[in-house]
Amino acid sequence: MNKTKDNEKLFKFFSYLLLCLLLLSLFKIVYETSDYTKKVTNESIIIKKQIYENDKNYNINIFYPKVKNVKVNNIINEYITNYKNDFIKRSKNNKNAFLKIDYSLTFIKDYLIVYFNIKDNTNQKRINKSIIIDTNENKETSIKNFIKNEKEFELIIKDKVTKKYANDISKEILKLNINDYDINIKDNYFYVTFNDLEINLNYVPTINFKIRDIIELDDIAVFNEVENNDIKQKKYIALTFDDGPNKKTTNAIIDTLSLNDSKATFFVLGNRIKYNKEVILRQKAIGNEIGSHTYSHKNLTKANLNEYNEELNSTNILFNEITSDYIKLLRPPYGAVNSFVKENSPYPLILWDIDTLDWMSLNAKKVSDHVLKNVKDGDIVLMHDIYESTAEAVKIMVPELKERGFELVTVSQLAEIKNIKLEKGKVYRKFN
Numbered sequence: 001m002n003k004t005k006d007n008e009k010l011f012k013f014f015s016y017l018l019l020c021l022l023l024l025s026l027f028k029i030v031y032e033t034s035d036y037t038k039k040v041t042n043e044s045i046i047i048k049k050q051i052y053e054n055d056k057n058y059n060i061n062i063f064y065p066k067v068k069n070v071k072v073n074n075i076i077n078e079y080i081t082n083y084k085n086d087f088i089k090r091s092k093n094n095k096n097a098f099l100k101i102d103y104s105l106t107f108i109k110d111y112l113i114v115y116f117n118i119k120d121n122t123n124q125k126r127i128n129k130s131i132i133i134d135t136n137e138n139k140e141t142s143i144k145n146f147i148k149n150e151k152e153f154e155l156i157i158k159d160k161v162t163k164k165y166a167n168d169i170s171k172e173i174l175k176l177n178i179n180d181y182d183i184n185i186k187d188n189y190f191y192v193t194f195n196d197l198e199i200n201l202n203y204v205p206t207i208n209f210k211i212r213d214i215i216e217l218d219d220i221a222v223f224n225e226v227e228n229n230d231i232k233q234k235k236y237i238a239l240t241f242d243d244g245p246n247k248k249t250t251n252a253i254i255d256t257l258s259l260n261d262s263k264a265t266f267f268v269l270g271n272r273i274k275y276n277k278e279v280i281l282r283q284k285a286i287g288n289e290i291g292s293h294t295y296s297h298k299n300l301t302k303a304n305l306n307e308y309n310e311e312l313n314s315t316n317i318l319f320n321e322i323t324s325d326y327i328k329l330l331r332p333p334y335g336a337v338n339s340f341v342k343e344n345s346p347y348p349l350i351l352w353d354i355d356t357l358d359w360m361s362l363n364a365k366k367v368s369d370h371v372l373k374n375v376k377d378g379d380i381v382l383m384h385d386i387y388e389s390t391a392e393a394v395k396i397m398v399p400e401l402k403e404r405g406f407e408l409v410t411v412s413q414l415a416e417i418k419n420i421k422l423e424k425g426k427v428y429r430k431f432n
Ligand code: NI
Pocket: 242, 243, 293, 297, 333, 334
């Protein structure tokens, strides 16, 4: 009896021990995970800040991170402020100057890398910049601190550079000091960019290699904010512009779109494309879509069949003379559609579900606010590319839409993405 009890006690003891060990090991994993998260979130209570300035001579759109640590923020702010001031000085001799800065963040051990992607048409020399911050010391530091072996690193660089670039370029690159390198980390790859070269190139040399080659992978916690953003499900919309083209305002809109890797659809009037061939050709080259808005903005529900056909054919012929391509979409003026218009249309009829009323308000903020407040995946947005206020509205809304995870595509692309086959004579207001 006693012996059995002893055995039972022993069994219980070992069971507890096992359970404790199990719990301890579990606890350890949880602890490490939470520590990692804490460490990242401590530094990364990040607020995305924007500076938007528009002047006669320039347009500035800067995104930069604000983290919890004031000293770290000062380093970031100082760089942004200095760059911006230099840009404004340069823009005095440069009409239509633009500056766009975006960023990504990476944490490696106690180091934070802020990588700025810079688009600046007044400064061909530098297109990006990385700032490495030691978050224990709260000061700017060098790449030397987190690479395994500086010599080995230099050898990898030398090898990659000489293989990738011609002799004279390689020589210039290898003149740079390790502290001059701008670095970025993305998808387990380490990118080294060589700005500030003595020779003039129309590109900035960059090489990349696996992180594992230069950093002890066990030691690092990479947190890439941009990657996190990419995980968000993509949303797609089509911005559309009617009644153009107009040399000044249409070109301004195209500039903004290109700068933000975005596309749109322009429903043009035949009687305006005659005098704006360059704008049409530029649109085509960039990949924007061009549809018909008739020749003379005629209300097609009030036209007879001859007038109807003439409105569409003359526009198509002109378009074909300029681009060797054919019109594929129609936006009926005033959005006026009836069975006559549908039955006789050789094109799909593209209407909209978000009407900005930009022609009525002529107010950039109202227009951009309306879009930002109402837009959702699959929407078609109506604007007019003949107003300066609309061009301004596009400058405000496009970077913000991209920021919110929208991809801006053409009407045909949007239909394709949503698996909708466009049919002639059918009305489309949205694709969702
Ligand atoms: Ni119109």
